[in-house]
Amino acid sequence: MNIDFISLFVAAVLAGTPLLLGTLGEILTEKSGHLNLGVEGMMFMGAIASIAASWAYEQMAKGAGFAASGFLSMLIALLAAFGAGAFGALIYSFLTVTLRANQNVTGLTLTIFGTGLANFCGELLGKSAGGFVTVSKATKAAFAQLDLFGLKNSASPVLQTISKLFFQYNWMVYFAIVIALLMAWFFKRSRVGLNLRAVGESPATADAAGINVTRYKYLATVIGGGICGIGGMYMSMVNQSGVWVHNCVAGYGWLAVALVIFSTWSPVRGLICGLIFGAFTIMRLYVSIPGLAMQIYGMLPYAATILVLIITSIRQSREHAQPKSCGTNYFREER
Amino acid sequence: MKQRTEHKEPFVRMVKRAAIAPGKAWAIRGAALVGALLMGALLLLILGHNSLGIYGEMARGAFGGAMYLKETARTAVPLLISAIGIAFAFKMQFWNIGAEGQILAGGIAASAVAIHYDAQFAAWAAETGSALPKVLLLLLMFAAAVAAGGLYGVVPAIFKSKWGTNETLFTLMLNYIALQYVKFLTYQPVWKMPGTSFPKIRMFDPIATLPKVFGVHIGWIFALLLVVLAHFYLTRTKHGYEIAVVGESTNTARYAGINVSKVYLRTMFLSGALSGFAGYLICAGADGTLTESTAGGIGFTAITVAWLAKMNPFAMLIVAIFIAALDRGAGFQSSSGVPESCAEVLVGIILFFMLGCEFFINYKLVFRGKEAVA
Numbered sequence: 001m002n003i004d005f006i007s008l009f010v011a012a013v014l015a016g017t018p019l020l021l022g023t024l025g026e027i028l029t030e031k032s033g034h035l036n037l038g039v040e041g042m043m044f045m046g047a048i049a050s051i052a053a054s055w056a057y058e059q060m061a062k063g064a065g066f067a068a069s070g071f072l073s074m075l076i077a078l079l080a081a082f083g084a085g086a087f088g089a090l091i092y093s094f095l096t097v098t099l100r101a102n103q104n105v106t107g108l109t110l111t112i113f114g115t116g117l118a119n120f121c122g123e124l125l126g127k128s129a130g131g132f133v134t135v136s137k138a139t140k141a142a143f144a145q146l147d148l149f150g151l152k153n154s155a156s157p158v159l160q161t162i163s164k165l166f167f168q169y170n171w172m173v174y175f176a177i178v179i180a181l182l183m184a185w186f187f188k189r190s191r192v193g194l195n196l197r198a199v200g201e202s203p204a205t206a207d208a209a210g211i212n213v214t215r216y217k218y219l220a221t222v223i224g225g226g227i228c229g230i231g232g233m234y235m236s237m238v239n240q241s242g243v244w245v246h247n248c249v250a251g252y253g254w255l256a257v258a259l260v261i262f263s264t265w266s267p268v269r270g271l272i273c274g275l276i277f278g279a280f281t282i283m284r285l286y287v288s289i290p291g292l293a294m295q296i297y298g299m300l301p302y303a304a305t306i307l308v309l310i311i312t313s314i315r316q317s318r319e320h321a322q323p324k325s326c327g328t329n330y331f332r333e334e335r
Numbered sequence: 336m337k338q339r340t341e342h343k344e345p346f347v348r349m350v351k352r353a354a355i356a357p358g359k360a361w362a363i364r365g366a367a368l369v370g371a372l373l374m375g376a377l378l379l380l381i382l383g384h385n386s387l388g389i390y391g392e393m394a395r396g397a398f399g400g401a402m403y404l405k406e407t408a409r410t411a412v413p414l415l416i417s418a419i420g421i422a423f424a425f426k427m428q429f430w431n432i433g434a435e436g437q438i439l440a441g442g443i444a445a446s447a448v449a450i451h452y453d454a455q456f457a458a459w460a461a462e463t464g465s466a467l468p469k470v471l472l473l474l475l476m477f478a479a480a481v482a483a484g485g486l487y488g489v490v491p492a493i494f495k496s497k498w499g500t501n502e503t504l505f506t507l508m509l510n511y512i513a514l515q516y517v518k519f520l521t522y523q524p525v526w527k528m529p530g531t532s533f534p535k536i537r538m539f540d541p542i543a544t545l546p547k548v549f550g551v552h553i554g555w556i557f558a559l560l561l562v563v564l565a566h567f568y569l570t571r572t573k574h575g576y577e578i579a580v581v582g583e584s585t586n587t588a589r590y591a592g593i594n595v596s597k598v599y600l601r602t603m604f605l606s607g608a609l610s611g612f613a614g615y616l617i618c619a620g621a622d623g624t625l626t627e628s629t630a631g632g633i634g635f636t637a638i639t640v641a642w643l644a645k646m647n648p649f650a651m652l653i654v655a656i657f658i659a660a661l662d663r664g665a666g667f668q669s670s671s672g673v674p675e676s677c678a679e680v681l682v683g684i685i686l687f688f689m690l691g692c693e694f695f696i697n698y699k700l701v702f703r704g705k706e707a708v709a
Contacts, residue, residue: 037503091687099694104430104503105642109686112635116679123674124382251511258504295519302511305504313500333351 016278021231022256037107040253041114046229085229396667420609433506435634441611484611552620
């Protein structure tokens with residue numbers, strides 16, 4: 001059997017990045033004690049917002065008669081994606097933190113709402129763009145693969161391989177890795193991060209210690225939602241190369257929720273898990289197993305998630321567990 | 336140094352209500368619904384559409400004529416049955432979001448029976464000219480669907496009761512696995528539509544389709560029956576009581592001598608079986624075949640139906656019809672330039688409002704200077 005491991009690795013990284021972003025956003029959210037099942041919805045909102053914002057900017061540039069800058073367009077897309085995800089999370093946190101609605105159902109509703117809204121806006125945009133929305137070449141170029149250190153065409157084949165493995169991804173891959181590392185530092189070393197963990201573990205204790213529980217919960221949820229939104233932007237801008245495709249997030253948000261458990265709420269382990277799951281989602285294109293139908297092979301990421309759920313639940317460890325108050329709302333006057 | 340001796344009273348604070356008159360609670364919910372519709376109208380208006388016109392069109396598309404009514408009923412039936420199933424699980428705080436997969440499991444099982452045996456049964460019926468073969472085949476399909484849906488629901492319950500495995504994600508992942516399996520079946524020679532390279536499962540012989548009553552397949556009668564049965568089961572039986580106790584607190588349930596694992600398994604079997612039944616009705620009733628869109632999001636929408644209705648089967652009947660009307664209406668008016676997904680957006684907004692309004696039912700806001708009256 002002939003497997004191109006280098007291509008498989010590269011494809012796994014590319015496929016794993018949106019999962020990683022979604023996972024990181026949800027880890028931050030869950031650390032505040034809130035289980036937001038709306039990742040899929042927030043990713044959808046980020047996906048459409050980034051395309052819509054880039055497209056609007058380009059139309060404006062066209063109208064004003066100057067050439068749209070790819071970098072600026074990318075930046076606008078990034079802000080829009082973050083903003084859209086954060087907006088979804090804001091609705092969620094208003095309902096669950098302030099109004100104490102059930103977290104499971106609110107998250108599910110956010111998924112329904114976000115999915116509907118994104119497809120709705122996508123279709124509307126498509127109509128006004130005459131068929132389908134797509135961003136311009138300049139914006140697409142901003143999401144193209146990079147060539148860090150200029151090693152792509154180096155003379156030595158070893159350097160070429162190293163470059164292919166590590167230095168030729170689009171900028172969002174590196175962006176996601178940086179966020180993961182920053183978040184790991186934040187949870188372990190910073191005071192604010194430790195406070196946040198206290199809020200997630202025991203809000204009553206944190207409250208008694210003088211931590212503003214509500215503010216922490218809101219901020220963590222909203223920023224986490226923004227990061228999920230950026231994951232959605234990856235789906236539309238990189239995976240679909242800037243064209244709006246109906247239902248483009250396609251369950252990735254849900255996989256991200258499962259990955260949070262797999263990576264045991266650790267951003268660094270999230271990096272590895274994102275890579276593994278990225279490989280699962282594309283493996284059927286690289287490693288063929290004779291006699292196995294493509295559709296059965298397509299079950300792999302989902303079946304793997306179930307296995308992971310079962311295994312993590314069997315060997316329960318205290319250290320690698322979900323933040324203790326996750327899923328229950330906090331009301332100071334209720335003991 | 337100035338010493339602050341007195342705390343300033345906050346501008347507004349919340350007090351938990353001891354009880355609320357049911358009429359008042361429903362008034363709050365009604366107000367939330369109106370608020371949600373207004374919000375939806377505002378959104379459509381911002382996007383440059385005539386909201387009132389769209390609402391009117393939607394109402395016409397859902398109820399304006401016998402054909403539309405039939406379509407709405409056809410959409411509401413599986414939605415209602417699946418929602419009842421979900422309510423069973425949700426009542427015991429078991430977050431079964433796998434109705435989509437359970438519907439498909441039921442659909443697959445029923446279709447397997449139909450695809451493999453419909454020719455034999457049709458021949459038998461032609462030979463004897465009696466209705467017996469049809470009844471027998473439909474019953475076989477029903478049994479297969481209910482068993483398959485139930486088993487598909489039990490699997491996550493087994494792991495939940497044994498190791499506390501997260502059921503939300505487990506049931507969700509099973510949805511995707513069932514969907515992949517349907518895709519797989521569309522390529523199988525036994526199942527495929529003959530004479531086309533397009534992957535599609537063939538239509539069943541008419542003998543494997545449900546009879547119609549008043550123009551809609553007979554499923555609606557069962558759906559109405561199920562509403563009454565479910566209400567009875569949840570409120571008047573020992574099983575129903577056990578579900579409620581487990582839902583309030585598993586520790587209390589254990590202390591009271593309830594076998595929590597048993598309740599999980601039994602209830603999830605019923606929950607899955609009901610969704611499986613819904614899948615059977617879609618395949619044998621509405622579509623006459625199995626497709627990738629057999630479940631088509633019904634399992635997810637059913638969650639919202641169950642929640643909006645506060646797990647009350649009679650309320651679910653009303654909510655299911657309402658949501659089905661939204662869905663059909665949105666599909667109908669999409670010709671006027673507003674995409675069909677606007678139904679999902681509206682459902683989302685309505686749910687957000689409904690979730691939010693529960694707060695005002697459970698809590699009371701006390702403004703500064705007013706004394707809280709308990």
